[in-house]
Amino acid sequence: MAGALAAFKKRSGEVSLAAAVVLFMLPLLWIPGKIYLTLTIAGLAMGMLIFLVASGLSIIFGLMDVLNFAHGALFAWGAYTGFSVFKLMRVWVGADSVLKNVGVFSVAVAAALLAVAVLGMLLERGLIRRVYGSHLFQILITFGAMVVLVELIRVFWGPNDEVIVQPLTFRGSWDMQGVIVERYRVLCIMIGLLVYAMIQIVLKKTKLGTIVRAGVENREMVQAMGHNISRIFTGVFAAGAALAALGGVAMSVFDRQVYPDMGGTYLLFAFIVVIIGGLGSITGSLLGALIVGLAYNYVAYLVPWAAAAVNVLIMIIILLIRPTGLFPAGG
Amino acid sequence: MPEAILKAQGVHTYIGQHHILQGVSFEARSDAVTVLVGRNGAGKSTSLKTIMGLLPPSQGSITFRAAEIQRKKPYEIARLGIGFVPEDMGIFSNLTVEENMKVAMLREDRETLRRLEAITDLLPDLGKFWTANAGNLSGGQKQMLAIARAIVNETALLLIDEPSKGLAPIIVEALIDTINRIKEHSVVLLVEQNFHMAGAVGDYFYILDDGLVVRGGDMEELAGDEALKSRYLGISAAVEK
Numbered sequence: 001m002a003g004a005l006a007a008f009k010k011r012s013g014e015v016s017l018a019a020a021v022v023l024f025m026l027p028l029l030w031i032p033g034k035i036y037l038t039l040t041i042a043g044l045a046m047g048m049l050i051f052l053v054a055s056g057l058s059i060i061f062g063l064m065d066v067l068n069f070a071h072g073a074l075f076a077w078g079a080y081t082g083f084s085v086f087k088l089m090r091v092w093v094g095a096d097s098v099l100k101n102v103g104v105f106s107v108a109v110a111a112a113l114l115a116v117a118v119l120g121m122l123l124e125r126g127l128i129r130r131v132y133g134s135h136l137f138q139i140l141i142t143f144g145a146m147v148v149l150v151e152l153i154r155v156f157w158g159p160n161d162e163v164i165v166q167p168l169t170f171r172g173s174w175d176m177q178g179v180i181v182e183r184y185r186v187l188c189i190m191i192g193l194l195v196y197a198m199i200q201i202v203l204k205k206t207k208l209g210t211i212v213r214a215g216v217e218n219r220e221m222v223q224a225m226g227h228n229i230s231r232i233f234t235g236v237f238a239a240g241a242a243l244a245a246l247g248g249v250a251m252s253v254f255d256r257q258v259y260p261d262m263g264g265t266y267l268l269f270a271f272i273v274v275i276i277g278g279l280g281s282i283t284g285s286l287l288g289a290l291i292v293g294l295a296y297n298y299v300a301y302l303v304p305w306a307a308a309a310v311n312v313l314i315m316i317i318i319l320l321i322r323p324t325g326l327f328p329a330g331g
Numbered sequence: 332m333p334e335a336i337l338k339a340q341g342v343h344t345y346i347g348q349h350h351i352l353q354g355v356s357f358e359a360r361s362d363a364v365t366v367l368v369g370r371n372g373a374g375k376s377t378s379l380k381t382i383m384g385l386l387p388p389s390q391g392s393i394t395f396r397a398a399e400i401q402r403k404k405p406y407e408i409a410r411l412g413i414g415f416v417p418e419d420m421g422i423f424s425n426l427t428v429e430e431n432m433k434v435a436m437l438r439e440d441r442e443t444l445r446r447l448e449a450i451t452d453l454l455p456d457l458g459k460f461w462t463a464n465a466g467n468l469s470g471g472q473k474q475m476l477a478i479a480r481a482i483v484n485e486t487a488l489l490l491i492d493e494p495s496k497g498l499a500p501i502i503v504e505a506l507i508d509t510i511n512r513i514k515e516h517s518v519v520l521l522v523e524q525n526f527h528m529a530g531a532v533g534d535y536f537y538i539l540d541d542g543l544v545v546r547g548g549d550m551e552e553l554a555g556d557e558a559l560k561s562r563y564l565g566i567s568a569a570v571e572k
Contacts, residue, residue, distance in 0.1 A: 207433060214423040214434045221421035224383050225480065226409035226437045 027298040034178040039297045045185030047293025048192025049251050053266050054273040054285045055195060056243030061271075062280035063216050064236060066128055067135050069142040071244050071270065072263025073149035074116050078245025079252035079262060080157050081115045082108035083164055093167050101167035105253070112245040119149075120241025124234045146263070153260045161259040164252050188250055192286075195246065199282050212236055216280065272315050278325025287326055336361050336488055336518050337382065342391035342401075344374075344381045351377045353542035354391065359488060359520040364510065366521045366529045366550065368564055369539035375522040376418055378539070379490045382520075383415050384408045395488065410437065414481030414517070418492040422473050424466025428457055431465050435480035443483060450479045453512060471502035475509070482513060489517045495525040507531045526564060530554050538563045
């Protein structure tokens with residue numbers, strides 16, 4: 001019986017993989033090869049940027065079961081913290097030096113991670129902790145927190161859009177025999193893969209990650225085993241917030257701008273990705289983000305007016321076929 | 332009479348609006364297995380959860396090795412050397428057997444690893460399914476895993492809530508054997524409705540009824556008192572056979 005089940009799972013996995021490859025290659029029927037490759041790299045980069053935003057949400061919403069509407073605001077706080085660092089170190093931004101360009105980007109990322117992790121910690125301790133287990137209260141309280149955090153951005157940085165100048169090294173692109181590869185997109189793909197690997201290692205290979213996964217399943221039992229789960233969950237929430245900040249910095253440098261409401265735009269993408277991927281699954285979020293990024297780019301080239309709607313359509317189709325998403329945790 | 336490692340005195344516990352424990356007093360004596368028996372809803376499981384700090388008492392005191400613990404958090408109580416096996420076993424189904432044990436191990440020093448080795452000798456099924464998802468284990472194997480997790484650290488007192496519930500008679504016999512071996516190293520406070528099991532492992536008993544302790548004494552005394560068993564546990568001699 002178990003053998004038959006394993007064979008069935010293997011067969012259905014093979015069928016799914018074959019279907020995914022066919023769908024991935026399908027746009028080649030209408031798009032010339034070189035443009036297809038350019039769009040694919042752009043789509044992968046966009047997917048990775050969305051994954052950076054969604055990975056934090058996947059941890060907070062998918063693992064901890066907290067409907068965090070303030071996630072977009074944390075993303076915007078990360079972007080603005082990065083913006084301040086870029087402004088302070090503007091000489092390094094414009095310098096013709098890889099070291100200085102990478103340096104200013106690294107400082108911006110580190111500052112954003114730290115600032116938003118502290119903000120996330122305060123948010124969890126002050127508000128979220130009181131509403132664990134109640135989605136309605138979570139929506140109300142995190143929506144309120146989002147409004148306050150966005151207004152605070154207007155107070156500290158002003159209400160207008162601000163321009164972010166890309167470090168010199170990140171500008172431009174490589175022309176690989178007609179396939180255009182933007183430098184910053186490659187960097188985004190690398191950062192996305194690195195973040196994915198780090199989250200997987202922490203969750204699957206460390207004791208802390210194992211305790212977190214156990215705590216998600218049975219919080220009371222983890223406490224009865226001698227672990228201070230409240231403190232651990234504060235740390236997990238702070239890590240999720242920090243990932244939103246990383247997404248904020250990466251996305252704002254990509255878009256070359258910051259604005260107070262920027263979080264709302266990407267929060268929708270992030271929720272779609274987490275739901276497509278399956279709640280609590282980081283691999284699912286990565287795959288969901290790549291599907292969204294690729295589909296958006298292919299459709300934007302072929303049918304520009306339909307690009308914005310295609311992601312919602314994908315979500316509906318996937319949920320009709322697999323209501324729990326592509327890779328639900330524990331599924 | 333051996334000294335008590337744990338004493339509960341006049342403990343009151345509420346679950347929401349419901350006054351479950353209404354001044355419960357009992358002891359868990361060293362080098363022995365104390366069994367809390369009683370009908371459904373008498374307050375047995377609530378007593379264990381109250382000791383563990385999962386349900387904070389509103390009144391009364393709980394002392395463990397002469398120190399009060401009733402205001403401590405569950406993780407602080409666990410770190411004092413109290414292991415807990417809840418009624419639903421509390422298995423992390425999405426984790427492997429190995430990961431379940433890893434979460435339970437507060438230290439990974441030589442002493443703990445030696446205990447882990449002894450546990451896998453005592454419960455060989457754990458070793459056999461070491462990398463399997465704990466959710467796929469049978470009921471008996473899950474119960475063994477739950478007990479193994481609770482004793483992998485240096486455990487002075489082990490609280491076990493209805494371990495025989497839902498298990499086949501042959502598995503219950505194995506469980507009795509396991510608890511009898513554990514009692515050589517740890518004090519056990521057991522909640523049990525299965526009188527066969529309670530009698531086979533218990534040294535002392537307390538009967539709980541409507542949130543109060545109504546009787547306590549040697550297990551042999553309870554085993555021989557048909558009227559008491561019939562009145563508070565609903566067990567008749569015919570059923571017991």
